[in-house]
Amino acid sequence: MTDLTLDRVPGASVGDYLELLKPRVMSLVVFTGLAGLVLAPGHLHPLLAGVAVLCIAVGAGASGAINMWYDRDIDAVMARTAKRPIPSGRVGAEEALGFGVVLSAASTLLMGLAVNWTAAALLALTIGFYVFVYTMWLKRRTPQNIVIGGAAGAFPPMIGWAAVTGSVDLPSILLFLLIFLWTPPHFWALALFRNGDYTRAGVPMMPVVAGPEATKRQMLLYTLLLLPVAAAPAFVGIAGPAYLAGSTLLGLMFVGCALRVLRATDDRPAKRMFGFSILYLFLLFALLVGERLISGGGA
Numbered sequence: 001m002t003d004l005t006l007d008r009v010p011g012a013s014v015g016d017y018l019e020l021l022k023p024r025v026m027s028l029v030v031f032t033g034l035a036g037l038v039l040a041p042g043h044l045h046p047l048l049a050g051v052a053v054l055c056i057a058v059g060a061g062a063s064g065a066i067n068m069w070y071d072r073d074i075d076a077v078m079a080r081t082a083k084r085p086i087p088s089g090r091v092g093a094e095e096a097l098g099f100g101v102v103l104s105a106a107s108t109l110l111m112g113l114a115v116n117w118t119a120a121a122l123l124a125l126t127i128g129f130y131v132f133v134y135t136m137w138l139k140r141r142t143p144q145n146i147v148i149g150g151a152a153g154a155f156p157p158m159i160g161w162a163a164v165t166g167s168v169d170l171p172s173i174l175l176f177l178l179i180f181l182w183t184p185p186h187f188w189a190l191a192l193f194r195n196g197d198y199t200r201a202g203v204p205m206m207p208v209v210a211g212p213e214a215t216k217r218q219m220l221l222y223t224l225l226l227l228p229v230a231a232a233p234a235f236v237g238i239a240g241p242a243y244l245a246g247s248t249l250l251g252l253m254f255v256g257c258a259l260r261v262l263r264a265t266d267d268r269p270a271k272r273m274f275g276f277s278i279l280y281l282f283l284l285f286a287l288l289v290g291e292r293l294i295s296g297g298g299a
């Protein structure tokens with residue numbers, strides 16, 4: 001760990017602290033959490049639903065800030081992350097850690113007191129999984145880091161669902177599984193064209209350890225496994241025919257991306273697949289939510 005950022009830094013702006021929350025990544029995380037709330041059976045007062053979404057957003061961002069605190073040494077050597085608030089010296093490491101810890105505790109406590117303790121426990125588990133299991137334990141040790149650690153990013157719909165029902169049920173487990181299987185092709189697409197960054201930082205991402213060809217084959221495997229899992233919501237009562245048709249089309253397009261990446265001789269197909277992975281997950285959850293709202297259900 002470097003100590004380049006342990007000093008107190010005067011003049012950090014609100015924008016610097018917002019950047020610690022990884023707002024762009026977390027906006028989609030929060031959208032999947034909101035989908036869990038909308039899809040769950042039962043009713044939650046709109047104000048409490050708003051509080052639940054706020055807690056997911058703040059908890060997700062807070063875990064991102066702690067991740068940036070822990071990873072400040074490798075972030076400093078990777079081109080993609082070198083300009084982040086800590087490595088560029090705009091926010092002190094200890095300030096970022098304090099900010100992340102306080103917001104993590106506050107979001108979990110508020111979820112428990114205002115909504116329910118099942119959702120709060122799941123939120124705490126998610127924060128802990130991202131910080132301890134992914135960031136501190138697996139990220140620097142194994143190329144399976146994002147397969148196992150990716151579970152963290154898959155919990156938010158389950159948290160939203162539990163905010164309404166107070167329980168963990170089969171449909172919310174399916175939504176978890178969907179994001180769990182989506183994460184490897186999402187992340188390895190980026191890792192393929194950012195391979196130099198991860199090699200320089202000594203982070204054992206799959207393309208660094210197993211090479212691009214083996215990574216591409218595994219990405220194809222995950223997109224194929226996603227086809228039935230992404231269809232499953234239509235068979236457990238939380239989605240209908242429009243979702244089934246849309247998810248199948250999107251899934252086939254995702255498999256198409258993986259096949260183009262497999263045959264590729266340059267970075268362009270991997271870049272396109274990374275972009276499409278985000279659109280894919282957004283559209284899938286938008287279909288789930290849209291169909292539910294049109295059919296008149298929801299929390």
Ligand code: HEM
Nearest residue numbers: 024025028029032080146149150153154179183187190278
């Ligand atoms: C452990 C699991 C995951 C890993 C390792 C991962 C990794 C990454 C990385 C490294 C980036 C580039 C970020 C940047 O340049 O700042 C990224 C971007 C992104 N990720 Fe993921 N991701 C994961 C899970 C998720 C999940 C669960 C979601 C949403 C549900 C998500 C949504 C996004 C979005 C929306 C972007 C684009 C952000 C932008 O526009 O810059 N990711 N991801």
Ligand SMILES: CC(C)=CCC/C(C)=C/CC/C(C)=C/COP(=O)(O)OP(=O)(O)O
Nearest residue numbers: 025029056059060063067126127130152153
């Ligand atoms: C509710 C709640 C707590 C949600 C958390 C959701 C979660 C764990 C999302 C993970 C997504 C993410 C930013 C991974 C980045 O990996 P990285 O840290 O290796 O990426 P980096 O190199 O950009 O820092």
